Amino acid sequence: MIELIATAESIDQAEQLLEAGVDKLYIGEEAFGLRLPESFTLDEIAHITDKAHAKGKEICVAVNAIMHNDRIKTVIPYLKELEKIKVDEITVGDPGVIHLINKNEINIPYIYDAQTMVTSANQINFWVKRGAKGAVLARELPYEELKEMRKQVTVPLEILVYGATCIHQSLRPLVQNYVNFTKQNTKTDKDAGLFVSEKKDPETHYSVYEDINGTHIFATDDVNLLPFLDQLVETGLTTWKLDGIFTKGESFVEIAKLFVRAKEAFINKEWSNDLMKSLQEKLESLHPEERSMSAGFYTMDPSDVK
């Protein structure tokens, strides 16, 4: 069963994505969740959840931040609210949150999501034994490793099939510090649209921004696994995430539709190379002009990485 999960940047977009046919929306508040297109209040989350449930769709809320003491204290009240709202699941990356969920008998299934640190079946099974209902895979995993992992894990493994991928999180305001040093007056938030590039490889363009969780840097290529969806289906990696953090509004909804079309094609056994190529062409035209795409680590040989 293929499941399509998409981020949402507004209530409007959330409704459009549900209409477009995604199965689950991934939303949250930035005090608890990492790198979201938009930070939603509990009221907004409740509103979106009702809309989703009315359509038989689900909501996953991001609770995957690295929490310091001040925030870990507010997690339980937040989770209790989410429980009332009846969100379907949450992502969690901090073992402190897992400790609290188990201690307080919070009845929301959680998906383990420690970003770069989710790289083997045994790690995931460690968290499954402690209650995790699934895991979000790191993006630094070649297909050969994903295949091995899939064989050894029984819970769903979420894989990013479209969107930006974070490769660095610092609690330091790295851009603001630079801006201060050079006495400039530049915004450093997500909407500022900043990039860095390597001096020795000027073609690179790593997105960078700051928020309350620190500074985030993203890979130069956004992930696109559209050409490999058949392989994913065959392998049993069918929980697909679409991340619209840098793909705005209508374009992201249209991209989601392409993946919905792909999903239907698999269900109806009509996936073909021609369909893939036509979807791929449309995807390329919808993807933001200033950004590039590739399969990232997916197509690498495990021995390529030292």
Add this chain to the structure above:
Amino acid sequence: MRTITKKPEVLAPAGTLEKLKTAIRYGADAVYIGGNEFSLRRRAGNFTIDEMKEGIAFAKAHDAKVYVAANMVTHEHDAKGAGEFFRSVRDIGIDAVIVSDPALIEICATEAEGLPIHLSTQASATNYETLNFWKEEGLERVVLAREVSMDEIREIRENTDVELEVFIHGAMCISYSGRCVLSNHMSMRDANRGGCSQSCRWKYDLFEVDSSNQRQSLLGGEPTEDFSMSAVDMSMIHHIPDLVEAGVDSLKIEGRMKSIHYVSTVSNVYRQAIDTYCKDPDNYEFNPAWEEELWKVAQRELATGFYYGIPDESQQLFGKRRKIPVHRFIGQVLDYDEETGIATIEQRNNFGIGDEIEFYGPGFTHLYQKVEQMWDEKGEPIDRAPHPMMIVKMKVDAPVKKYDMMRKKR
């Protein structure tokens, strides 16, 4: 008079057996080393089992502990042999392993029962509930993330009784440890499997893209400067009272790749500062000589990281570097003859007659000496000691001890 009997441990890095012994002679209560497998510092001269055995015997004789870092984040197949590895280090008497990967933690807990586990800073533990989680999993100690402030440490201490370890000196990841794969993406080297290429210290352009998809560089500020993430190093030498009073159990020095000059100097300084404070905390006075001593092995500016606030631009390596006078490590004392006042020295760097030499030893002893007479091993007078590891004798005006080190300002 108040004294503090429960002193925090001084935990020093030991990339080699020689560094292990040096660190312990110079005051470390414990050292951490790398095994040949599962360690994050692949190039840090990791220990074989036989070398570990010798290190453990030495440590035990000096009432010190040895921890093994096995802090890689494994991919499929990487954990193969981990159970055997943990059992073998347990059976030779290693005091604890430092691990971040839950898969390795589980293997260690189930296949090498009785071997204490410390959670590596790589797991970025930043709150007391996380520590409570790991305590319930059976871990003995958690190395806190370097992003945790002094106030947060105090609060963590009040809310958990698992042992706390914090970094007090050395180079630092600019990211939350473990949450950076710049190196993977920029160099195809896995940062979490010992391959980090330190991309954070590279130079970058910073730009925005305008409406016609053209790059507009933001490097045009004043002063002109490339974008970089590189941070200054950490030193908490000014804040030993805070660390002791916060109830931290272990104070960790970074640098398994660093020299015996560094290891001996830094261990010596922190040993001295902690002992001084704990002996008579109410009349404690900071000794500026400690800081001067640390500067002799510093590679970068020193600051306090996240302990007293979010680091601003002054804690990043922007602009012209301050010139840090280089002190060159030139030798180690092998023997001293009280009757003749002649020291036997193993050379580590070229030195000779006329050089102003500084001897330093465990217990923060210092002796300044101008080289006036030198002889080679055969007793022939020489002007210089140019050969690495050559044995020389020299006259000193005051006693020195075996294992004292020698440095000179370049």
